[in-house]
Amino acid sequence: MIYCKRNNYKLYMGDCLQELKRIETKSVDMIFADPPYRLSNDGITCKSGKMASVNKGEWDRSRGLKEDYNFNKRWIRACNRVLKDDGTMWISGTYHVIHSIAFILLEMGNYIINEITWVKPNAAPNMGCRCFTASQETLLWVKKDKKANHVFNYSFMKELNGGKQMRSVWQIPTTPKREKVYGYHPTQKPKELLYRCIMASTNKGQLVLDPFCGSGTTGVVAVENERNFIGMDNLEEYVELTNKRIEAI
Structure with missing residues (x-):
């Protein structure tokens, strides 16, 4: 259902598989999807220097290999339907889901334009000490067809990188506290990461969609930079958080 509607953004509360049916076919210029990584397995992690549970909520629990795979297939198919033929989609994930x-x-016939490695210089330490410390996530930048004429603001990204071609390894710290003043989400992405994605692959006035908007960072960056936004989440507390953050701009 529609939770909030403004001139430059619209928020839906509900399962994205259902809410995406409300969106017109081939109407979206860019999608940023941060789906569940299925990491809530009753393990431990480090949070603010202390041992903490990795559990984030039932939405992040695995339903089993086959069901997790089928869920990802369904939402990707639904996103492909609403994405314009020359639009692009960014999908983030760790090794648990990204492959x-x-x-x-x-x-499905999509074409992977780039695989971005997001390196976290301040990643949380490994508590088990039985493997290397996970300190990166992967972002896949894709389009619907190899021949599609996608947007890439090459010159701007080069300028952003000090006059040199921007490479596919991005070193960006995890989300700072100043970006969490309106509330907490366990998988909130930093604005700097979304800024690169949105500015690289959209122009002013274009429409950005996030089917798992969480704390709304995609929407905040989109609206701040004169893009339109559609966000979806199945938990009211996170849709409300997204709305607060965008209204504060």
Whole structure:
């Protein structure tokens, strides 16, 4: 259902598979999707220097390999329907989900433009000490077809990178406290990360959609930079958080 509607953004509360049906076919210029990584397995992590549970909520629990795969296939298919033929989609994930997502994309005929490695210089330490400390996530930048004429603001990204071609390894710290003043979400992405994605692949006035908007960082960056935004989440507390953050701009 529609939770909030303004001139430059609209928020839906509900399952994205249902809410995406409300969106017109081939109407969206860019999608940023941060789907569940399925990491809530009763393990431990480090939070603010203390041991803490990795559990984020029932929405992040695995339903089993097959069901997780089918869920990703369904929402990607739904996103492909609303994405314009020359639009692009960004999908973030850790190794727990991103490889199966890449397979689904190729299976559906999507073309992977780039694989971005987001390196976190301040990543949380590994508490188990039985493997290397996970300090990166992967972003897949894709389009519906290899021949599609997608937007890439090459000159701007080069300027942003000090006059040199921007490479596919991005070193960006995790979300700072100043971006969490309106509330907390366990997987909130930093604005700097979304800024690069949105500014690289959209122009002013274009429409950005996030089917798992969480704390709304995608919407905040989109609206701040004169793009339009559609956000979706199935939990009211996060839709409300998104709305607060965008209204504060």
